[in-house]
Amino acid sequence: TQLLEQSPQFLSIQEGENLTVYCNSSSVFSSLQWYRQEPGEGPVLLVTVVTGGEVKKLKRLTFQFGDARKDSSLHITAAQPGDTGLYLCAGPSSGTYKYIFGTGTRLKVLA
Amino acid sequence: EAGVTQSPTHLIKTRGQQATLRCSPISGHTSVYWYQQALGLGLQFLLWYDEGEERNRGNFPPRFSGRQFPNYSSELNVNALELEDSALYLCASSSFLENEQYFGPGTRLTVT
Numbered sequence: 001t002q003l004l005e006q007s008p009q010f011l012s013i014q015e016g017e018n019l020t021v022y023c024n025s026s027s028v029f030s031s032l033q034w035y036r037q038e039p040g041e042g043p044v045l046l047v048t049v050v051t052g053g054e055v056k057k058l059k060r061l062t063f064q065f066g067d068a069r070k071d072s073s074l075h076i077t078a079a080q081p082g083d084t085g086l087y088l089c090a091g092p093s094s095g096t097y098k099y100i101f102g103t104g105t106r107l108k109v110l111a
Numbered sequence: 112e113a114g115v116t117q118s119p120t121h122l123i124k125t126r127g128q129q130a131t132l133r134c135s136p137i138s139g140h141t142s143v144y145w146y147q148q149a150l151g152l153g154l155q156f157l158l159w160y161d162e163g164e165e166r167n168r169g170n171f172p173p174r175f176s177g178r179q180f181p182n183y184s185s186e187l188n189v190n191a192l193e194l195e196d197s198a199l200y201l202c203a204s205s206s207f208l209e210n211e212q213y214f215g216p217g218t219r220l221t222v223t
Contacts, residue, residue, distance in 0.1 A: 031210050042115070042201050042214030043154070088154070092210050098167055099144065099212065101154040 002027040002093045004102035012108045013079055021074040021105045023089035030092060032072045034063055037086040079109045113138065115215035117202050123221045124192050132187040132218045136204030142166075143185040144212060145177060146201040154201065160185055161207050192222045 007022045023032065031050045035043035047056050049065035049072060056063045060083075062075040072089055089102040116135045124130050136143050145157040156169035160179035168175075174190040183204075189196055199219050203212035 033211055035214075040199070040217070040219070042203070042217050045211055045213060048211055090212075098156060098169075099159075099210070100156070101146075104153045 002029070002091075002100055004089055004091065004100055006087075006089060006102040006105045008105060009103065010106050010108075012110065015080055015109055015111050016078050017109075019076050019079060019107070021076075021087050021107070023072045023074075023102050025070050025091075028069050028094070030069070030094065032065060032069075032089055032091040034072070034074055035088045035090060037088060038084075043086075043088055076107075079107075081109045081111050083107060084109050115202055115204050115213055117200075117215035117218050119218060120216070121219045121221070123223065125223055126192055126194060128192050130189045130192060130196075130220055132189075132200050132202075132220070133184065134187070134202030134204075134215060135184045136202075137213055139206070140204035140213075141183055141207050142205045142209075143179055143183065144203045144205070145185070145187050146203070147171075148199045148201060148217075149195075150198070157200075158187065189220070194222050196220060197222045 005024050031048055033048050034046045037043040047063045052067045052069045054065045060077045064073050087105045093100050118133045142161040144159050146154040147157055148154050158168050158177050159166045163179050177187040179185045199217045201214055201217045203214045205212045
């Protein structure tokens with residue numbers, strides 16, 4: 001069974017700090033998606049990474065896909081309170097038609 | 112373009128009753144996914160429908176079932192409700208075998 005482990009599980013930081021969230025697996029994924037979910041709402045797709053080593057930027061968010069396509073990271077520069085939420089990585093499980101979500105990182109940015 | 116919609120927003124049932132949750136996908140999407148998210152926890156995959164067929168299901172008992180209609184909307188039914196079924200139920204849609212999923216706002220089911 002393919003699993004996606006995220007770390008850290010919880011993160012509380014001050015506004016203006018930088019942070020990195022990790023998403024790791026022992027299996028290869030054809031692509032990984034990152035979502036952000038706010039309390040009581042559905043996750044919102046942020047980005048898809050497909051190619052090993054790929055780096056994508058979305059304003060202050062930088063996403064990277066590992067060279068071997070087994071891991072990914074999300075780096076936030078100068079975090080703001082609006083970045084608060086649950087960050088989830090996810091990807092398609094090869095050969096099973098299942099879509100797997102990571103364990104999640106709950107981020108709180110304090111003003 | 113309208114996003115994924117779900118109804119009702121909130122649903123309160125008593126143990127042993129049945130619950131029906133509804134989802135309308137984004138226009139042009141044929142796949143609908145259902146997830147359960149217990150309070151403070153991650154998303155657990157429930158069901159995947161495409162073109163009216165159940166393509167896969169997660170590790171949930173048979174009392175969790177659903178269907179997809181010809182217009183690609185979907186229904187999730189939960190029979191014999193148990194207290195631990197209380198959760199946010201999320202529906203997502205995508206094009207067939209596209210990896211990016213678009214989520215609705217969810218239905219908060221409370222079982223008392």
